[in-house]
Amino acid sequence: MCADFNIFFCCYNLVSNTKNKALHNLVKSSKTDSAKVLRPNIISGFTGHDIPSRDIVPGDLLVIPRSGCLMPCDAVLITGNCIVNESMLTGESTPVTKTAPHTSSEIYDTGIHKRYTLFCGTSILQARYYEGEFVLARVIKTGFTTMKGELVKSMLFPAPIKIQFYKDSAKFLLFLSIIAAGGMAYCTYLYHKRGADLEYIIIRTLDIVTIVVPPALPAAMTISIAYSQSRLKHLNIFCTSPPRINLAGKIKLACFDKTGTLTEDGVQLNSIIPSVDGKFSNPETHAFKIDSTSSLVKAMATCHSLTRIMGQLKGDSLDITMFESTKWEIEEPGEKESTRYDMLAPVIVKPNQNNASNFEIGEDNIPYCIGIIREFPFSSVQQCMTVICRELNDPCMIAFTKGAPERIKSFCREESLPQDFHLCLSTYTSQGFRVIAFSCKKLSSKFKWKEAQKTKREVLECDMTFLGFMIMQNSLKPETIPVIRTLHDASIPTVMITGDNIMTAICVARECNMIKADEPIVLVNMELDNDLGIPKMIFEVVDDDPDINFYDKKYHLAMDGKTWDKLREYYADYLPHILVKSTIFARFQPDQKTQLINYFQKIGYIVSMVGDGANDCGALKAAHVGVSLSQAEASVAAPFTSSIPNISCIVHLILEGRCSLVTSFALFKYMALYSLIQFCSVLILYTFHSMLGNIQLLFIDLIITTSLAVTIGHQGPANKLQSERPMGSLVCARNLIPLITQVLLCIAVQFCSYYYLSTQSWFVPLPPGKEEVILCWENTVIFMVSSYQYIIMAFVYAKGKPFRKTLITNFWFLLSAISLTSFLTWLYLKAPEGLAKFFEVMYLPHNHPREQRLFRDTLLLLPLLHLLLALFIEAQIADRKWFKKFLQFLFMKRKPKNKYKILLKENVVARWLASPEFNVTLSVD
Numbered sequence: 014m015c016a017d018f019n020i021f022f023c024c025y026n027l028v029s030n031t032k033n034k035a036l037h038n039l040v041k042s043s044k045t046d047s048a049k050v051l052r053p054n055i056i057s058g059f060t061g062h063d064i065p066s067r068d069i070v071p072g073d074l075l076v077i078p079r080s081g082c083l084m085p086c087d088a089v090l091i092t093g094n095c096i097v098n099e100s101m102l103t104g105e106s107t108p109v110t111k112t113a114p115h116t117s118s119e120i121y122d123t124g125i126h127k128r129y130t131l132f133c134g135t136s137i138l139q140a141r142y143y144e145g146e147f148v149l150a151r152v153i154k155t156g157f158t159t160m161k162g163e164l165v166k167s168m169l170f171p172a173p174i175k176i177q178f179y180k181d182s183a184k185f186l187l188f189l190s191i192i193a194a195g196g197m198a199y200c201t202y203l204y205h206k207r208g209a210d211l212e213y214i215i216i217r218t219l220d221i222v223t224i225v226v227p228p229a230l231p232a233a234m235t236i237s238i239a240y241s242q243s244r245l246k247h248l249n250i251f252c253t254s255p256p257r258i259n260l261a262g263k264i265k266l267a268c269f270d271k272t273g274t275l276t277e278d279g280v281q282l283n284s285i286i287p288s289v290d291g292k293f294s295n296p297e298t299h300a301f302k303i304d305s306t307s308s309l310v311k312a313m314a315t316c317h318s319l320t321r322i323m324g325q326l327k328g329d330s331l332d333i334t335m336f337e338s339t340k341w342e343i344e345e346p347g348e349k350e351s352t353r354y355d356m357l358a359p360v361i362v363k364p365n366q367n368n369a370s371n372f373e374i375g376e377d378n379i380p381y382c383i384g385i386i387r388e389f390p391f392s393s394v395q396q397c398m399t400v401i402c403r404e405l406n407d408p409c410m411i412a413f414t415k416g417a418p419e420r421i422k423s424f425c426r427e428e429s430l431p432q433d434f435h436l437c438l439s440t441y442t443s444q445g446f447r448v449i450a451f452s453c454k455k456l457s458s459k460f461k462w463k464e465a466q467k468t469k470r471e472v473l474e475c476d477m478t479f480l481g482f483m484i485m486q487n488s489l490k491p492e493t494i495p496v497i498r499t500l501h502d503a504s505i506p507t508v509m510i511t512g513d514n515i516m517t518a519i520c521v522a523r524e525c526n527m528i529k530a531d532e533p534i535v536l537v538n539m540e541l542d543n544d545l546g547i548p549k550m551i552f553e554v555v556d557d558d559p560d561i562n563f564y565d566k567k568y569h570l571a572m573d574g575k576t577w578d579k580l581r582e583y584y585a586d587y588l589p590h591i592l593v594k595s596t597i598f599a600r601f602q603p604d605q606k607t608q609l610i611n612y613f614q615k616i617g618y619i620v621s622m623v624g625d626g627a628n629d630c631g632a633l634k635a636a637h638v639g640v641s642l643s644q645a646e647a648s649v650a651a652p653f654t655s656s657i658p659n660i661s662c663i664v665h666l667i668l669e670g671r672c673s674l675v676t677s678f679a680l681f682k683y684m685a686l687y688s689l690i691q692f693c694s695v696l697i698l699y700t701f702h703s704m705l706g707n708i709q710l711l712f713i714d715l716i717i718t719t720s721l722a723v724t725i726g727h728q729g730p731a732n733k734l735q736s737e738r739p740m741g742s743l744v745c746a747r748n749l750i751p752l753i754t755q756v757l758l759c760i761a762v763q764f765c766s767y768y769y770l771s772t773q774s775w776f777v778p779l780p781p782g783k784e785e786v787i788l789c790w791e792n793t794v795i796f797m798v799s800s801y802q803y804i805i806m807a808f809v810y811a812k813g814k815p816f817r818k819t820l821i822t823n824f825w826f827l828l829s830a831i832s833l834t835s836f837l838t839w840l841y842l843k844a845p846e847g848l849a850k851f852f853e854v855m856y857l858p859h860n861h862p863r864e865q866r867l868f869r870d871t872l873l874l875l876p877l878l879h880l881l882l883a884l885f886i887e888a889q890i891a892d893r894k895w896f897k898k899f900l901q902f903l904f905m906k907r908k909p910k911n912k913y914k915i916l917l918k919e920n921v922v923a924r925w926l927a928s929p930e931f932n933v934t935l936s937v938d
C-alpha cells in the first residue's frame with residue numbers, strides 16, 4: 014500500500030513538476046519587480062511613486078516607460094500611444110499600436126475596446142507622447158483577473174475535457190471494486206471458518222481492497238503525458254493543458270488557417286492594377302512606375318499601420334511590402350522614436366527625392382508630403398483598414414481604404430467600379446494570388462481635425478472611389494506539401510479555414526495537394542429565391558465537367574462566410590451533410606471560424622486547428638487540439654504553441670498523442686493486471702495457510718512494478734504516422750477480451766505452479782493454523798512465479814509498433830527488465846542463505862535432495878511458457894484485424910458509431926448534385 018502511494022506521488026510529482034516549470038516560466042516571463050504610479054497628493058496634486066508591482070491596485074495611474082516594459086496589469090491608456098507585442102495574447106508577434114480613447118459617451122468594455130487596452134504580460138516595445146510628458150494608463154485589473162491571470166488559471170485548472178479514457182478508467186475501477194468485494198467475501202468466509210477473531214478478519218479483508226484497487230492507477234494515466242510533454246518541449250511545442258496531448262492521438266480532422274500557416278508569412282508584390290474613371294489600366298510590376306501623383310500610389314503610401322522601432326520599419330508584412338514598393342519615405346515627428354507623438358504634427362509620408370519633383374512645393378518651400386491624421390487599424394472582422402490623411406496645400410482631407418476586394422466594392426460608387434471588376438479579380442485569385450483593393454474618398458472642407466478624431470469609420474467607408482488592385486504573391490511554406498501528404502496517408506482529412514478569397518483558397522488547396530488535381534471542387538452558393546423568400550442552395554462545379562458521377566468520385570465542397578451564415582440560418586438540417594464533404598471555407602471571419610470548429614465537433618470529429626494570427630484565436634481555443642504558431646512559450650490563444658514556424662508541428666503532436674494514449678492504456682492495463690496477479694497470489698496463499706511477507710510485497714510494489722511502470726512510459730513515439738488509429742476506449746471487447754485472457758493465463762500459471770508443487774513426493778502441505786506461515790514452499794513458489802509474471806506482463810505491454818518506437822530503443826526498460834529477471838533467477842536458484850532469509854524464500858543448499866533441486870529448476874519453465882503464451886495473445890489476437898472484424902460480426906456492429914462516419918457513408922450531397930433541383934452549373938474559369 015505504502016509502495017503504491019509512493020509510485021503515485023513519484024508520477025504525480027513528475028507531472029506537476031513539468032506543469033509547475035511551465036507555469037513558473039510563464040509567470041517569470043512577465044514579472045516586473047517595480048512600477049511607477051501616480052497617486053493623488055493633497056498638496057501637489059499627483060506624485061510619482063516607485064512601488065513593487067504586486068502593490069498596484071485597480072484605479073492606479075501607471076506610468077509607462079518610454080523604452081517599453083512588460084505590463085504588470087491590465088490598464089487603459091489615458092495619454093500617448095504604445096507599440097505592443099501581444100504574442101502572448103494572440104500568438105501573433107506583429108506589433109500593434111494602442112492609442113488613448115477619444116472623449117465619447119461610449120462606456121468602456123475590455124472586450125470591445127481592446128485597442129485602448131494594455132494587457133498584462135504583453136510587451137510594450139515603445140511608448141510615445143509629447144516630449145517630457147508621461148504616458149499614462151489607468152489600471153483596471155490586477156493578478157488573476159487580468160488576461161495573463163486567465164492564462165495562468167487555465168494552466169492551473171484546465172477546463173475539463175471529455176476524454177473517453179478517463180470515463181472508462183472510472184468504469185474499470187468500479188469493476189475492480191466488484192472483484193475486491195468478491196475477494197473480501199471469500200476472505201471473510203475463509204477466516205471465519207478457521208475461527209479467526211474479528212480484528213484479524215478485518216485486517217485481512219482490507220488488505221484485499223488495497224491490493225485490487227491500486228492507488229497508483231491515476232498516476233499511470235498521467236506519467237505518459239508527462240513524458241510526452243517534455244519531449245514536445247524539446248521540439249519547441251509547448252502545452253498549457255497536458256490532458257489534451259492524449260486527445261491529439263485521436264485527431265480525426267486537421268484544420269488549417271491559410272495565410273502564415275500553410276503559406277509564408279511574408280508576401281511579394283506581383284503587380285498593381287490601377288483603375289482610372291472606372292477602367293482598369295495595364296498592370297505594373299512596381300508601384301514607383303505608376304504616376305506617383307495618382308491616388309492609388311498615395312493610398313499605398315498612407316494606408317498602413319507601420320512605424321519605426323530601432324530604425325526598422327515594423328508592422329504587417331503586407332503593409333511593409335506595399336509601402337516599400339512605393340519608394341516613399343515615412344517620417345514620424347520628434348527626434349527620438351519615443352517622442353513621435355504629436356496630434357498636430359502627425360506621421361507623414363513623402364515621395365523620395367527622385368519623385369519629389371512631380372509634386373508641388375508648398376508655402377515656405379516645404380516639400381510635398383501627406384500627413385496621416387487618423388488610422389482605423391486593420392481588423393479581420395472588417396477585412397479592411399482606413400486612414401484619414403491630409404495632403405500638403407489641400408484644405409480637404411481624404412480617406413483611403415484598403416482591404417478585401419469584395420468588401421471594398423461594397424464601399425464604392427457603382428460608376429467608379431470597372432465592369433470587368435469580377436473577371437479581373439477571379440483571374441488573379443484563381444491563380445492563387447492575394448488581391449487587395451483600394452478606394453478613396455475626398456472629404457468636405459468642413460471636415461476638420463476635430464471631426465477626424467470623432468468620426469466613425471462607417472461614415473468614411475461609403476461613397477468611395479475605387480482605385481485599383483494590388484496583387485500579392487504568397488507562396489506555400491516548403492513543409493506544407495509533405496505534411497498534408499503525411500496526414501492524408503494517415504487517413505486524416507484536412508480542411509482550410511481562411512479569411513482570404515475563395516478562389517485564392519481553392520488554388521492554394523490544389524497547390525498544396527489538400528485537393529488533388531483530379532478531384533472536383535463544388536462551390537456552395539446561396540441565391541435569393543423570390544418565390545420562397547429564402548435563399549436557394551446552388552452548386553457550381555469549378556473548372557470541371559458538371560456531369561461527373563459524384564457517387565464514384567471523391568469531391569470537395571467549398572463555401573464562403575456569407576454562405577455559411579445562410580446555411581446555418583436556413584439549412585441547419587442539411588449542414589452536417591455538407592460539412593463532411595467540405596474542404597474549403599473562405600472569407601471566414603474570426604467568429605465564423607469558431608462556429609465551424611464547434612460544428613465539426615458536434616458531428617463527432619476530434620478536431621485540430623493550426624493557426625498563426627489573431628483571427629484564429631477563437632477557433633484555436635474551441636478545437637480539441639489548437640496549435641498557435643507563435644514565438645511565445647504560452648499564449649492565451651491556444652492550449653499548444655509551436656515555435657516550429659510551420660504545420661509539421663501537427664504531425665509531431667499526433668505522433669506524441671498516439672504514443673501517450675497507447676502508453677496510458679498500456680500502463681493502465683499493466684497496473685490492473687499487477688493488482689489482479691497479486692490478488693490471485695494472496696488468495697491462493699491465504700487458502701493454503703500462507704501469505705506474502707512484507708519484504709516480498711515491498712520488493713514487488715516498490716522495485717518491480719515501479720521501475721517497470723516508469724520505464725514503459727519512457728518509450729518515444731513512432732517515426733511515421735500510420736493510417737491505423739489507436740483505440741480510444743478502454744472498456745471495449747477488443748481491449749477487455751485479451752486483458753481477461755491475460756488475467757486467466759496468470760491465474761492458471763499460478764495454480765499450475767502450486768499443483769506442480771503439490772505433486773512432489775517430498776512436499777508436505779502446511780497444517781491448518783490460526784496464523785499464516787511465510788517461509789514455506791507454497792510462498793516461495795507463488796512469490797517467484799508471480800514476480801516473473803509482473804515482468805512478463807510489462808514486457809507484453811511495452812511493445813512498440815505501430816504507435817511507439819520499438820522496444821529495443823527503450824534502454825531503461827530493457828535494463829530494468831533484464832536486471833530484475835536476472836536478480837529473481839539468482840535469488841531463486843543461487844542466493845546465499847542470508848539473502849534468502851531476508852526475502853523469506855526457501856533456501857536449498859547443494860546437499861539438498863536432488864528431487865527438490867530438480868523441481869526448483871524445472872519450475873522456471875512455467876514463466877517461460879507463460880511469456881510465450883502472453884506474447885501470442887497480444888500479437889496474434891489483440892492486435893489483429895481479424896479479431897476486430899470477428900468482434901464486429903459477433904456484436905453485429907453494422908453502423909459506425911461516429912455521426913460523421915454515418916454522414917460520409919450516406920453521401921447525401923452526391924444525390925443532391927445529381928438532382929436538377931439544385932441547379933449544378935459549371936463556373937467560369
Ligand SMILES: Nc1ncnc2c1ncn2[C@@H]1O[C@H](COP(=O)(O)OP(=O)(O)OP(=O)(O)O)[C@@H](O)[C@H]1O
Nearest residue numbers: 270271272391393396397415416417511512513628
Ligand atoms: N493589412 C491589411 N490591410 C487591409 N486589408 C487586409 C490586410 N491584411 C489582410 N487584408 C484583407 O482582409 C482579408 C481577411 O484577412 P484575415 O487576416 O482575416 O485573413 P487572411 O490573412 O486573408 O487569411 P487567413 O485567415 O488564412 O490568415 C484578407 O484576405 C485581405 O483581403
